[in-house]
Structure formats: C-alpha cells, structure tokens
Amino acid sequence: MKQLTTERIKSVGVLAASLVTTTNAALALAGINPLPFTDSQAGTAVSAVLAFAVTLWTWWRHNVITPQATIGHDVTVREKAAAKQITTADHSETAVAAQRNAEASTTPATEGLTDGELKVLTAAWLADLHKEDQ
Structure with a gap:
C-alpha cells in the first residue's frame, strides 16, 4: 500500500512539473x-505551498x-x-511470574552430556588412544 502512495506522489509531481514547463x-x-516572478515572490510561493502541504x-x-x-x-x-497496567503493576505477583516465564523461555535448555559423563567418556577415549599407541 505504501508503494502505491509513493507512486501516486511521484505521478502528481511529474504532472505538475510537466504543466509548469508546458x-x-x-x-x-x-x-x-x-513566469514573471521575482526571486522573492517565487521563494514566498514555494514556502506557502510547502506550509500548506505539511499542514495537510x-x-x-x-x-x-x-x-x-x-x-x-x-x-x-x-x-x-x-x-500502562504492566508498568504500574511491575511488582505484583503476576508481573514477577510473567518476567520469570519470559526469562525461562529465553534461556536455552541444556542438552547433551553432564560434566561427569563427559569426563568419563574423555578418560575412556584417552585410555583407548594410549592402548593403540603402545
């Protein structure tokens, strides 16, 4: 819709310029x-048109x-x-609960191995590597 409005404005501008030059x-x-106008009169006319356009x-x-x-x-x-209700009720139980829920939803869930499981697997992998080297 904004594109259509922009195109209409361009179209009216081109028409106005064509009419003036013709x-x-x-x-x-x-x-x-x-166009028998002095520079001062032309400047005043442009200012008046701009003021009208901005007002409209x-x-x-x-x-x-x-x-x-x-x-x-x-x-x-x-x-x-x-x-406004949210900002005035920031310290209510509902607002606190909503904030905790929002924080929980943005915190990624922990996936994968725990530290203990990772240590056990790493130790087993290193032991296998040492057996192969010997």
Whole structure:
C-alpha cells in the first residue's frame, strides 16, 4: 500500500512539473515573459505551498479519517492501556511470574552430556588412544 502512495506522489509531481514547463513554453511562444516572478515572490510561493502541504499531511496523519485509521487508533489505545497496567503493576505477583516465564523461555535448555559423563567418556577415549599407541 505504501508503494502505491509513493507512486501516486511521484505521478502528481511529474504532472505538475510537466504543466509548469508546458505553460512556460507556451508563454514564451506567445511573446509573454515566462513566469514573471521575482526571486522573492517565487521563494514566498514555494514556502506557502510547502506550509500548506505539511499542514495537510499532519492533519491527515494525526486524525482518524478512514475506517482503517479507526481500527488502528483503537489498537493503539488498547496497547497503551496494557503497557500502562504492566508498568504500574511491575511488582505484583503476576508481573514477577510473567518476567520469570519470559526469562525461562529465553534461556536455552541444556542438552547433551553432564560434566561427569563427559569426563568419563574423555578418560575412556584417552585410555583407548594410549592402548593403540603402545
């Protein structure tokens, strides 16, 4: 979906640039001074367009406009409430148990031989090596 939005923005930008250059060429052919703006006026116009675009974008971004935004807003509210409960109840039995379970799940289970079994096998292997050497 983000790719589609990016492509739309690019498409509108290319169209706007094409219209400006076509208008400029048409004015030059008609003998009229193309884009008769001073640098100051052009800078002010660009600033005004940017300010309008940023205002529109922030309004769209931070307000619940579409049905999908409503769903996202509800999810965010629930997640923030859950996070707040967890931080306020950090020392409760449930939080301590949850933390222990999380730590236990990240600790890898011990697999293989114990130290004693490893020592016995190593000693037997070394003894076999010494018998072969003799």
